[in-house]
Amino acid sequence: MPAPRSVSVRTPGKINVSLRVGPLRPDGYHGVASVYLAVSLFEEITATALAADEIRLTLSDPDHRLPDAGIPLDGDNLAARAARAVASRAGLPHAGVHLHIIKRVPVAGGMGGGSADAAAALVACNELWNAGLTRDELAELAAGLGADVPFALLGGAAAGLGVGDRLTPVPAPGRLHWVLVPASYGLSTPQVYAAVDRLRAGTGVVEPTEADSAVLTALARGNTAGLAGVLVNDLQPAALELAPELGAVLNAGVRLGALAGMVSGSGPTLAFLAADEPAASALARALRAEGHDALAVYGPAEGAVVLPAADTSAPATYRK
Numbered sequence: 001m002p003a004p005r006s007v008s009v010r011t012p013g014k015i016n017v018s019l020r021v022g023p024l025r026p027d028g029y030h031g032v033a034s035v036y037l038a039v040s041l042f043e044e045i046t047a048t049a050l051a052a053d054e055i056r057l058t059l060s061d062p063d064h065r066l067p068d069a070g071i072p073l074d075g076d077n078l079a080a081r082a083a084r085a086v087a088s089r090a091g092l093p094h095a096g097v098h099l100h101i102i103k104r105v106p107v108a109g110g111m112g113g114g115s116a117d118a119a120a121a122l123v124a125c126n127e128l129w130n131a132g133l134t135r136d137e138l139a140e141l142a143a144g145l146g147a148d149v150p151f152a153l154l155g156g157a158a159a160g161l162g163v164g165d166r167l168t169p170v171p172a173p174g175r176l177h178w179v180l181v182p183a184s185y186g187l188s189t190p191q192v193y194a195a196v197d198r199l200r201a202g203t204g205v206v207e208p209t210e211a212d213s214a215v216l217t218a219l220a221r222g223n224t225a226g227l228a229g230v231l232v233n234d235l236q237p238a239a240l241e242l243a244p245e246l247g248a249v250l251n252a253g254v255r256l257g258a259l260a261g262m263v264s265g266s267g268p269t270l271a272f273l274a275a276d277e278p279a280a281s282a283l284a285r286a287l288r289a290e291g292h293d294a295l296a297v298y299g300p301a302e303g304a305v306v307l308p309a310a311d312t313s314a315p316a317t318y319r320k
């Protein structure tokens with residue numbers, strides 16, 4: 001069969017329902033114990049073969065959430081770096097591709113949007129070029145691109161150790177309903193980690209070694225109210241220090257009916273857990289009535305899926 005001319009791949013944004021952060025390591029990273037949850041806010045990348053030895057990037061922003069600074073559309077873009085990683089590993093130095101990114105996950109929002117683009121580009125280029133890399137090989141390339149990239153490939157719910165890249169899928173049979181409140185600005189992940197180091201200086205922080213068992217139990221039992229009581233994000237005080245206005249929005253979400261609210265990852269997106277789908281819809285409406293951007297989503301959501309060529313709205317299961 002000839003190689004397809006175009007391959008579209010969808011990947012999810014994430015929230016961390018639990019994020020424990022250890023001390024700064026000599027390599028500039030922090031050991032974490034994370035419980036990732038993929039949510040139904042998706043990035044989509046269409047990879048189209050180019051005859052030329054070139055990686056071309058274009059981007060559309062259907063929800064009009066791109067910050068003024070935008071994102072790099074050159075070789076620094078995580079999707080371009082992912083394409084180069086596939087070409088290099090597969091021994092295809094002259095492979096060309098046009099990557100079109102449909103961006104829905106807020107940029108620099110703490111939801112791993114760039115990581116989702118990288119994961120989508122890995123899978124799309126592997127398919128487009130018939131590169132033949134296995135899922136494990138793609139996961140290895142993903143870890144080289146960023147701490148959150150392996151999870152964007154995997155999706156669902158997973159415990160993440162190391163820098164968040166050592167993943168173990170965890171059971172989460174119930175569908176959880178969340179309301180996301182994106183901000184009109186981004187926060188820099190390294191700056192948020194630096195702020196947490198500063199805030200905790202001299203407090204004897206230890207390296208977390210396992211994911212929070214109370215969180216895993218609540219997820220496994222589909223116990224939404226129980227989960228609301230154990231959500232935790234060690235980066236939250238740092239994100240709130242850098243963006244103090246988030247505090248009032250967190251209070252508003254809870255006042256308007258959320259079971260709990262938290263900063264997503266390094267922020268500034270906020271994630272509110274709702275009791276069920278109608279409660280999430282009502283909360284999103286109430287937040288919008290108070291002038292906030294608000295999106296009702298569910299999790300867990302699927303990881304990277306190749307979309308059928310004829311109908312890019314319905315995912316096909318990704319081949320192992």
Ligand SMILES: C[C@](O)(CO)[C@H](O)COP(=O)(O)OP(=O)(O)OC[C@H]1O[C@@H](n2ccc(N)nc2=O)[C@H](O)[C@@H]1O
Nearest residue numbers: 028029030032146147148149163164189190193265266
């Ligand atoms: C906040 C989270 O989204 C939670 O899942 C992640 O920890 C961040 O993951 P990410 O954005 O994929 O991070 P990377 O692109 O690999 O790293 C960006 C920067 O964030 C900091 N970083 C990231 C991950 C980690 N475990 N410790 C860190 O200190 C480092 O300064 C690093 O240079």
Ligand SMILES: Nc1ncnc2c1ncn2[C@@H]1O[C@H](COP(=O)(O)OP(=O)(O)OP(=O)(O)O)[C@@H](O)[C@H]1O
Nearest residue numbers: 077078107108109110111112113114115117148189
């Ligand atoms: N494809 C991409 N999409 C978004 N940002 C990208 C991309 N490639 C590179 N970047 C750069 O990475 C920065 C962080 O982007 P991203 O949207 O992944 O942040 P984030 O969601 O906060 O990440 P995380 O939650 O993983 O810390 C952006 O400000 C941008 O300069």
